[in-house]
Amino acid sequence: MKKLAFTLFLTLYTLSAFSQEHVVKMLNAGKEGMMVFEPAVLSINKGDTVKFVATDLAHNSSSVEGMIPEGAEPWVGAMNQDIEVTLTEEGVYVYQCTPHNMMAMVGVIKVESSSNINSIRAKAESYKKTFLMNQERLDDYLSRI
Numbered sequence: 001m002k003k004l005a006f007t008l009f010l011t012l013y014t015l016s017a018f019s020q021e022h023v024v025k026m027l028n029a030g031k032e033g034m035m036v037f038e039p040a041v042l043s044i045n046k047g048d049t050v051k052f053v054a055t056d057l058a059h060n061s062s063s064v065e066g067m068i069p070e071g072a073e074p075w076v077g078a079m080n081q082d083i084e085v086t087l088t089e090e091g092v093y094v095y096q097c098t099p100h101n102m103m104a105m106v107g108v109i110k111v112e113s114s115s116n117i118n119s120i121r122a123k124a125e126s127y128k129k130t131f132l133m134n135q136e137r138l139d140d141y142l143s144r145i
């Protein structure tokens, strides 16, 4: 009976961990500053969905070229629109708001593993040169995953 209860617990736990939806707000001002995704750092499971919500206007969410895992599907959200992406490849993803890239409006998602972190960090060196402010933001986010 104990074993059955444990099996049941595992089954329910697995089901509840399966395909969760995470919400990320696109904001003019958040807890961590101006022009931010909130939360900007997410750690999720493979197959989970991230919904970017246009809470404030004039933002989008777009994966950054060369800063997602190999084989992962890039995304480009339209301005002022919510967009949902399902992340099916393990690894670290970096995304940005296209009009506010210069203000380092970026975010980081880790899907189960950070196996591609060295490649992401290497690309971050050139990518963050496009930031005119908040230059430390991406490094800070990457240090949290």
Ligand SMILES: [Cu+2]
Pocket: 035, 058, 059, 060, 097, 098, 099, 100, 105
């Ligand atoms: Cu923006």
